[in-house]
Amino acid sequence: MFSRLAAGVTGRPRVVLTLTLIFVLGAAVLGVGAFGKLLDGGFDDPKSDSSRAADIVEDRFGGAPNLVLLVTARSGTVDDPAVTAAGRSLAAELAEEPGVRGVASYWTGAGEVLRSRDADAALVVATVDEDHADAVVAKYDADRAGPVTVQPGGWAAVNRDIGEQVTTDLATAELVAIPVTLVLLIIAFAGVVAAALPLGVGLVGILGGFAALSVIAEATDVSIFAVNLATALGLGLGIDYALLMVSRFREELAARRDRRAATVATVRTAGRTILFSGATVIVALAVMLVFPPFFLKSMAYAGIAVTLVTMLTAVLALPAVLYLLGDRVNALRVGGLVGLFRRRGAGKAAAGAAAAGPAPAEAPREATESPFWRAVATRVMRRPLLTGLPVVALLLLLAAPVLHVSFATPDDRVLNPGKPSRAVGDVLRSDFGDNISGALDVVVTGQPAAEALTDYATALSRLPGAGRVDSAVGEFQAGARTAPPGPASARFATDGATYLQVVPSIDPMSDAGQDLARAARALPVPAGSSVLVGGTSAYLVDGKSAIGDRLPLAIGLISLATFVLLFLFTGSVLLPLKAIVLNGLVLGAVVGVSVWIFQDGHLAGLLGFTPGPLDTSMPVLLFCIAFGLSMDYEVFLLSRIKEEHDAGKPNAEAVATGLARTGRIVTTAALLLAVTFAAFATGSVRFMQMFGLGTALAILLDASLVRGVLVPAFMRVAGRANWWAPAPLRWLHDRVGLSESAPVAPAVTVPAPATEPAGLPSPTTPSRT
Known part of the structure; x- marks a missing residue:
């Protein structure tokens, strides 16, 4: 199989490279469009109760608040006339923004729960469409003149800050990794031409991954974080596979083979290894498809595409390049660390050879x-x-330490404190009694009576960790109604459904926050209705369940597939x-x-x-x-x-x-x-x-x-x-296992003390694989 493949590659190497170039150009054009299609988030189970609750709130109630503007008085308190006027103006301005709805604030009757404990800050909350979120957050992230400062927070701001930071981090990582990698490759191969080949293979894999993400994003949700994996994995596997292939090719050339025979032997041995290696990586990545969050599915899409393209490039295009280069693969030689190791090894080998007598004429010229x-x-x-x-x-x-591991879904604390959304989150947790951005959304479908809904809201407000409950029948705290229904209560009711917001007095990501979500789900529901509980804590409970329930299946699949592949290989x-x-x-x-x-x-x-x-x-x-x-x-x-x-x-x-x-x-x-x-x-x-x-x-x-x-x-x-x-x-293995290999040439082993450091592959003494 691999001999025939190698014969085809060496027979028409320029055709192979022309087709590769066409693929690269097409992938580059297609891949550029991927970035505008990728999404933030993707850590939840779309079929969970919390996701279904969020969908109902979005479709029937205009969405739960996902934007928080932290308004801080430059001096005095938020009740000062100038600050009050600025707060009202800000709320009115936000309500006019495209894609914004449901604006409420401390200054427009939403209550003292939106004022900080020391009264130097207050909140404006709203719901903003995903398509307009970045633009709205960016506008209110700018410095403003006047008696107040404004900082955007909430999930809309957190997702924007994470997306921007990941893009910046990716660029920084590339600026660090690519130059360092290139230097190490030049040291490893002691030649610029050979060192450039792994980067070329990796680049083709990355572009192929981007192109695949662009196509897949047309059909389903794909996470922006898949770009990071595509870049790192493409570069890494390109190095792995090209290093293996180039080293074996140089070894075959050193064994006095012509370039065609060297290429055939390289594909037959290293090519087979790369095929099985790529298959094991693809199997491991494909297991992520069993998990519901599209964040993990996106990583599988990117990883599988990159691995497949990189593997095929290494087995098809790279041998064509090596065949055309021949001995010129060692061109533009560079001395350095490997040269030092090689000279030391060569000196010891020469001393050993002098003591042992002349080497047999058929021995390879190079140590392997x-x-x-x-x-x-x-x-x-x-x-x-x-x-x-x-x-x-x-x-x-x-x-x-795994014995005391705990889990959470990402929130603003995955960012450093310098980001605005992280700063707002820290203030909400420390200076406000209740955390409105971490509220539970309790969706009640059906036609419960007002009395039954009141009893249900009262029971929710008694739950440990519940700061207050906002609903169509009023506000409740600690088992008592603290405010009757008002104009703002209308947003909680629609035909055939209502929802209640349980605003926690605890960290929604804590164990207590998760207990609050479980307790809300365990309460008896109002007669003639059904209930779905969503919100931050419920997302975390459902997310852990989605991962934990499928983890045994994933481990079983990856173990079984790996066992089968390695059995076929060995x-x-x-x-x-x-x-x-x-x-x-x-x-x-x-x-x-x-x-x-x-x-x-x-x-x-x-x-x-x-x-x-x-x-x-x-x-x-x-x-x-x-x-x-x-x-x-x-x-x-x-x-x-x-x-x-x-x-x-x-x-x-x-x-x-x-x-x-x-x-x-x-x-x-x-x-x-x-x-x-x-x-x-x-x-x-x-x-x-x-x-x-x-x-x-x-x-x-x-x-x-x-x-x-x-x-x-x-x-x-x-x-x-x-x-x-x-x-x-x-x-079974005799019939379906791949066992094609080249005859093993005798090796010349360079004697050396056991304490000699492990050098990198020498251009003239490549490791044989």
């Missing part, structure tokens, strides 16, 4: 192994339990199980570290965030991305170990050789990919910081402790069982 990684594998396998068990203990220790039953268990250890450690940093607050000052519960969708996203990328490196390593094993080498030698010939590639790829994701930690949105830092940590742990220690330790203990499968499964 990392002495450091062979030494690591050898030492680990000499005492596998002694070296492996402490690593397992360390990963379990890092995972320990023909082993034990190796896929080993990979799943070790990945689980790494992911547990990463989530534990995330809890320690982002929930418990360690490193908060350094990274500039406010500690708080983990966002409900982030662990799922982190799990799927990290699992897929970990399997990426698992396939890299197992591919070479299996190649050596199939060539007849004993188990321990096959493992040592496999790690020696992939160690540099995995280390380099992991370092570059970690830089790409860690760049997101430079941003100012807490959940994106967690995603970037957590993914980078997972990659580094996997490439070092897992691939360097746990895999060789496990495979040494398992021995022949590594490749065992029941007879029916062996029969």
